[in-house]
Amino acid sequence: MNNKLSMRKDWALIESLIDANSKVLDIGCGDGGLMAQLEKNIQTKTSGIEVSAHLAQKAIAQGFNVVQGNAEKDLNQYSNKSFDYVILSQTLQAMFRPKEMLLELLRIGGKAIVSFPNFGHWTIRLQLLLLGKMPITKGLPYAWYETPNIHFFTIKDFQNLCQESNIIIEKGLALTRGGKQIEISSGLSSANLFTNEAIFLLSYKNFEPIKIKSKQKSFAGNSVVAS
Amino acid sequence: MSQNFNILENSELGCFIAEFINTNCKLDSGFQLSNFKIAYKTFGTLNNDKNNVILICHALTGDQYVTGINPLTKKNGWWSRMVGPNKPIDTNKYFVICSNVLGGCSGTTGPKEINKISQEIYGAEFPSITIKDIVKIQNFLIESLSIKKLFAVVGGSMGAMQALQWTIDFPEKIHNIIHIAGALKHSAQNIAFHEVGRQAIMNDVNWNKGSYIKKNIIPERGLAVARMIAHITYLSDNSMHRKFGRKLQSRDIISFGFDADFQVESYLRHQGRSFVDRFDANSYLYLTRAMDYFDAEKSFSNSIEFPNIANNHINYLVISFTSDWLFPTSENKEVVKKLNYFHRNVSFTEIETDKGHDSFLLEEPGLDLTIKGFLKNNFNKINHHE
Numbered sequence: 001m002n003n004k005l006s007m008r009k010d011w012a013l014i015e016s017l018i019d020a021n022s023k024v025l026d027i028g029c030g031d032g033g034l035m036a037q038l039e040k041n042i043q044t045k046t047s048g049i050e051v052s053a054h055l056a057q058k059a060i061a062q063g064f065n066v067v068q069g070n071a072e073k074d075l076n077q078y079s080n081k082s083f084d085y086v087i088l089s090q091t092l093q094a095m096f097r098p099k100e101m102l103l104e105l106l107r108i109g110g111k112a113i114v115s116f117p118n119f120g121h122w123t124i125r126l127q128l129l130l131l132g133k134m135p136i137t138k139g140l141p142y143a144w145y146e147t148p149n150i151h152f153f154t155i156k157d158f159q160n161l162c163q164e165s166n167i168i169i170e171k172g173l174a175l176t177r178g179g180k181q182i183e184i185s186s187g188l189s190s191a192n193l194f195t196n197e198a199i200f201l202l203s204y205k206n207f208e209p210i211k212i213k214s215k216q217k218s219f220a221g222n223s224v225v226a227s
Numbered sequence: 228m229s230q231n232f233n234i235l236e237n238s239e240l241g242c243f244i245a246e247f248i249n250t251n252c253k254l255d256s257g258f259q260l261s262n263f264k265i266a267y268k269t270f271g272t273l274n275n276d277k278n279n280v281i282l283i284c285h286a287l288t289g290d291q292y293v294t295g296i297n298p299l300t301k302k303n304g305w306w307s308r309m310v311g312p313n314k315p316i317d318t319n320k321y322f323v324i325c326s327n328v329l330g331g332c333s334g335t336t337g338p339k340e341i342n343k344i345s346q347e348i349y350g351a352e353f354p355s356i357t358i359k360d361i362v363k364i365q366n367f368l369i370e371s372l373s374i375k376k377l378f379a380v381v382g383g384s385m386g387a388m389q390a391l392q393w394t395i396d397f398p399e400k401i402h403n404i405i406h407i408a409g410a411l412k413h414s415a416q417n418i419a420f421h422e423v424g425r426q427a428i429m430n431d432v433n434w435n436k437g438s439y440i441k442k443n444i445i446p447e448r449g450l451a452v453a454r455m456i457a458h459i460t461y462l463s464d465n466s467m468h469r470k471f472g473r474k475l476q477s478r479d480i481i482s483f484g485f486d487a488d489f490q491v492e493s494y495l496r497h498q499g500r501s502f503v504d505r506f507d508a509n510s511y512l513y514l515t516r517a518m519d520y521f522d523a524e525k526s527f528s529n530s531i532e533f534p535n536i537a538n539n540h541i542n543y544l545v546i547s548f549t550s551d552w553l554f555p556t557s558e559n560k561e562v563v564k565k566l567n568y569f570h571r572n573v574s575f576t577e578i579e580t581d582k583g584h585d586s587f588l589l590e591e592p593g594l595d596l597t598i599k600g601f602l603k604n605n606f607n608k609i610n611h612h613e
Contacts, residue, residue: 023570053576057593060544060574061600063608067563067575077564 022084032059078108093149106204115199120154120192155192166205241298242268258354262343266334267326271318283325284382284389290333293325315599329364330513338509351437362392383407383587398538410558412522421515424453450508451499463550463583531569543573548586
């Protein structure tokens with residue numbers, strides 16, 4: 001199993017974004033592969049959610065805290081900032097409401113790690129341009145009528161959404177088709193052409209609480225009670 | 228706890244009886260229970276560290292004979308497919324204790340036993356009891372066995388209520404709980420079904436305001452009807468359809484009468500009849516009432532609201548079944564949601580089956596896999612850390 005673990009390049013990248021000993025929620029944790037890796041390598045305290053009963057049972061049977069459930073329905077049971085990191089790997093494009101999902105991730109987690117297949121990859125652009133058909137690639141292998149992926153978006157689209165939603169992109173990592181790893185910076189548009197899979201570390205913009213300075217001491221004395 | 232107890236083996240019941248004399252045990256109702264006994268069985272061996280103890284809490288009509296042959300019925304114990312050597316709850320590894328609940332009728336103090344003070348059978352003079360009382364009595368047993376900490380408390384249905392109550396009342400004494408097909412509180416629908424069962428018993432002329440044993444009679448018709456109703460709630464529409472459909476019983480055409488024409492009728496009648504031989508009608512009244520009174524919504528929330536060393540170590544496993552309409556997934560999830568909200572170690576799975584509430588007693592590979600792995604890994608954890 002450990003051999004299988006080391007093969008997941010995206011998991012290694014996710015791990016690199018997480019501080020040791022932190023509290024992590026893995027949404028769509030499967031049978032607990034990534035959880036095992038994080039607990040072993042960086043001693044996180046990890047919980048998981050998995051929609052498949054079979055996979056959830058396998059994960060629980062390996063000793064992980066896993067709750068069978070649906071990411072779009074069951075995240076509301078977690079209180080604000082329950083975790084240091086919340087991971088949503090390769091599923092944002094399958095969500096009914098991706099924007100709400102992102103905000104929900106950052107409500108329950110201090111930081112969110114989101115990975116997705118990039119629809120802006122040049123081969124995908126070319127397929128649509130030349131063939132005039134919905135692209136089918138290794139990362140997006142389904143025909144349009146049976147794909148679980150209902151929202152297609154590119155790295156640029158994602159960056160724009162984050163900006164609109166007051167979400168800070170703390171770090172962006174990209175995996176190319178050849179397995180090469182590059183860092184995504186907001187100005188670099190070529191990343192959008194060559195990235196197969198993107199992984200982002202996100203946080204929510206913290207606004208300073210507005211301080212109202214009042215000259216009148218309205219709460220002093222019995223004035224409130226008296227009126 | 229003072230040492231005013233003794234433990235004897237009872238050859239007739241094929242189990243141990245722990246008898247407590249002049250003990251200070253105040254029940255929820257305010258009643259002072261000073262003399263009581265607990266019938267229990269153990270399986271496997273207590274290890275040197277005394278950290279391999281699993282307490283199994285039985286359901287409404289269960290008993291201490293969780294596995295092996297039940298000496299009274301000569302049949303396999305009620306959970307022998309789950310508990311035993313090399314079974315998911317492996318008695319080669321764990322020391323399993325199962326005791327008959329307070330108010331039960333297999334040897335523990337209950338309405339059919341003799342009241343030490345009046346020297347008469349309790350009957351309806353037995354005090355009203357709650358799940359909290361049942362757990363309190365179990366704790367007396369655990370203390371008398373000099374066990375400081377339970378590795379796990381496991382139970383389905385009324386047993387799940389007890390497991391939850393353990394986390395509330397004695398969190399420092401448990402490592403893990405497995406809560407199967409239970410709820411934070413007994414629902415209105417479930418109370419309603421219980422009430423129909425109780426009415427059937429109390430309206431049987433033989434019930435005699437609870438003192439029927441003296442007269443050597445039993446309210447068998449009422450008790451049988453109560454069991455028939457309850458049995459329906461343990462199954463599901465699909466499983467009944469699969470098992471019986473509209474098939475006729477030992478006949479080719481309908482009788483145009485009220486005999487058991489249909490197989491499902493014959494089956495229920497049999498369930499009712501055979502229940503009367505093994506269960507006490509008053510126990511049924513008291514224990515259904517204890518379930519009705521169960522409402523841990525507040526006490527459970529309070530117990531986990533603030534992180535404290537007493538209970539934030541507990542690992543909770545909650546399991547429900549898709550076709551269980553008595554303790555549906557939604558109610559089991561209430562437990563999970565509360566635990567998640569307060570950042571507790573919780574796992575949850577809903578097992579896909581059409582066998583209804585009874586699924587927890589039946590062949591369900593997902594159930595076995597989950598329980599076995601959960602226990603195994605958490606057992607390894609405490610043995611590496613201690």
